[in-house]
Amino acid sequence: xxxxxxxxxxxxxxxRDNIIAKPGFSRWLVPPAALCVHLCxxxxxAFSVFNLPMTKLIGITESAPxxxxxxxxxxxxxxxIVFLGISAAFTGTWLDRQGPRKAMFIAAxxxxxxxxxxxxxxxxxxxxxxxxxxxxxxxxxxxxxxxSPVKTLMTWFPDRPGMATGMAIxxxxxxxxxxxxxxxxxMAQFSTPTHIGVAETFLTLGLIxxxxxxxxxxxxxxxxxxxEPEGYVPSTKPKKLVTDADVHVDTALKTPQFxxxxxxxxxxxxxxxxxxxxxxxxxQEMFPGKIxxxxxxxxxxxLSLFNMLGRFxxxxxxxxxxxxxxxxxxxxxxxxLYAAVPWTGEVGxxxxxxxxxxxxxxxxxxxxxxxxxxxxxxxxIRYVGAIHGRLLxxxxxxxxxxxxxxxxxxxxxxxxxxxxxxxxTITMYIMAGLLFLGFLCNLVMHSVHExxxxxxxxxxx
Amino acid sequence: xSETTDxxxxxxxxxxxxxxxxxxxxxxxxxxxxxxxxxxFQ
Numbered sequence: 001x002x003x004x005x006x007x008x009x010x011x012x013x014x015x016r017d018n019i020i021a022k023p024g025f026s027r028w029l030v031p032p033a034a035l036c037v038h039l040c041x042x043x044x045x046a047f048s049v050f051n052l053p054m055t056k057l058i059g060i061t062e063s064a065p066x067x068x069x070x071x072x073x074x075x076x077x078x079x080x081i082v083f084l085g086i087s088a089a090f091t092g093t094w095l096d097r098q099g100p101r102k103a104m105f106i107a108a109x110x111x112x113x114x115x116x117x118x119x120x121x122x123x124x125x126x127x128x129x130x131x132x133x134x135x136x137x138x139x140x141x142x143x144x145x146x147x148s149p150v151k152t153l154m155t156w157f158p159d160r161p162g163m164a165t166g167m168a169i170x171x172x173x174x175x176x177x178x179x180x181x182x183x184x185x186x187m188a189q190f191s192t193p194t195h196i197g198v199a200e201t202f203l204t205l206g207l208i209x210x211x212x213x214x215x216x217x218x219x220x221x222x223x224x225x226x227x228e229p230e231g232y233v234p235s236t237k238p239k240k241l242v243t244d245a246d247v248h249v250d251t252a253l254k255t256p257q258f259x260x261x262x263x264x265x266x267x268x269x270x271x272x273x274x275x276x277x278x279x280x281x282x283x284q285e286m287f288p289g290k291i292x293x294x295x296x297x298x299x300x301x302x303l304s305l306f307n308m309l310g311r312f313x314x315x316x317x318x319x320x321x322x323x324x325x326x327x328x329x330x331x332x333x334x335x336x337l338y339a340a341v342p343w344t345g346e347v348g349x350x351x352x353x354x355x356x357x358x359x360x361x362x363x364x365x366x367x368x369x370x371x372x373x374x375x376x377x378x379x380x381i382r383y384v385g386a387i388h389g390r391l392l393x394x395x396x397x398x399x400x401x402x403x404x405x406x407x408x409x410x411x412x413x414x415x416x417x418x419x420x421x422x423x424x425t426i427t428m429y430i431m432a433g434l435l436f437l438g439f440l441c442n443l444v445m446h447s448v449h450e451x452x453x454x455x456x457x458x459x460x461x
Numbered sequence: 462x463s464e465t466t467d468x469x470x471x472x473x474x475x476x477x478x479x480x481x482x483x484x485x486x487x488x489x490x491x492x493x494x495x496x497x498x499x500x501x502f503q
Contacts (some may be wrong), residue, residue: 024469024472025472026472026475026476028476028480029472029475029476032479032482032483034478035483035487036482036483038489039483039486039487049496105484169489171483174487174490174491177491177493177494178486178487178489178490180490180493181490182490188490213475214483219475219479291501292500295499295500295501295503297497298498298499298500298501299498299501300498301494301495301497301498302495302496302498303495304496305491305495319485332469350501354501361491369471445490
């Protein structure tokens with residue numbers, strides 16, 4: 001293998017040394033490389049399209065004895081999200097050292113391989129193989145793939161780190177919009193009157209995602225040491241919450257700032273994920289007769305679009321107004337909007353309901369996309385990939401808290417005689433309360449003490 | 462060190478292909494989503 005100077009590279013084709021950009025390389029090639037990965041792993045949000053067909057693999061037209069139940073299938077998504085957090089937390093430091101190409105290839109093998117194992121699981125009708133394949137292996141692919149391009153993008157775009165990571169993480173939001181219709185179309189192609197083509201669809205998707213993600217790994221590059229974009233002048237004016245120093249990942253975990261950011265992400269995601277999962281049912285129950293099942297499906301699709309757009313819009317905006325201010329908007333505006341949602345039901349305005357929800361979900365996506373740049377501001381860029389990996393455990397926690405909160409509160413109210421149309425009122429107020437806690441965490445955020453900064457001799461090690 | 466402004470024609474072609482590679486599926490997905498979302502307003 002040769003490096004950019006045409007000499008032998010010790011680490012081989014995958015090594016960080018081998019992907020140092022040559023002169024003339026455009027940094028705008030890096031966001032599509034990141035999108036190759038994030039558009040694929042974003043499929044996880046569309047996994048539910050397989051749930052119903054997988055309950056009828058034996059019975060074909062309806063569930064038969066021996067067919068899997070929805071409750072059993074629901075675990076596939078949950079396991080994947082848990083392993084997303086675990087893999088991101090445990091591999092972040094190692095992946096940082098290995099570089100983005102190796103990380104993207106490992107993610108491709110895990111995510112694509114997870115689909116292939118799941119295809120086998122469907123073929124032999126063994127659910128544990130799908131838990132292992134898509135849940136464990138695919139979940140590791142999700143976590144590794146999610147964090148792999150983040151630090152690289154911020155290094156290429158020191159002038160606009162929020163926009164850069166926003167572009168990649170936007171792909172994670174947009175992946176479901178591709179995966180959902182593609183999966184439905186593939187299943188239709190492979191299905192016959194006596195067979196549901198889930199295994200063939202898994203096999204096809206696995207191979208497509210494997211190739212697509214590997215293209216990202218092939219084109220990604222890291223900048224040479226000391227590289228800066230032309231005309232970029234780093235700000236000399238000190239900013240209260242932005243540091244030039246680096247904080248080691250192990251030290252970062254000992255600072256209150258890490259836990260404040262963990263809480264900020266967790267609370268923002270808990271509120272968003274809670275209502276996102278209930279969006280379809282909530283829209284139909286708050287507007288009976290006005291929103292049909294088909295219209296509710298369209299509403300959910302519209303939300304995924306705003307989830308995606310919010311990631312790019314809010315992360316890019318944070319480059320200009322600052323990360324803390326951006327989160328202040330999420331929490332303050334979010335509280336007002338969550339509290340106003342029940343009122344849209346009272347006045348019977350579907351348009352207002354959709355508009356409020358769209359802004360809420362854009363801020364949910366924006367929370368994900370802005371957090372890497374917030375971490376960079378607080379802890380510096382050197383260990384941001386590893387710290388981001390640790391922080392994603394907040395997502396796993398929120399993935400459990402959010403749906404549980406919404407489902408149990410709603411059921412409690414219905415059991416106590418509250419009408420279905422009104423059952424979400426308390427839920428929305430509680431979600432607004434969670435955002436208030438997030439607001440407080442963001443309010444007390446301050447810069448890391450200098451004693452935690454990495455010393456120059458440590459930085460050279 | 463700074464970014465070279467003289468982005469060669471070859472690099473421009475690479476940029477177009479790379480963005481088309483991710484952009485075309487994304488636009489297709491967005492168009493499908495919008496088509497489904499129209500039912501909300503019918």
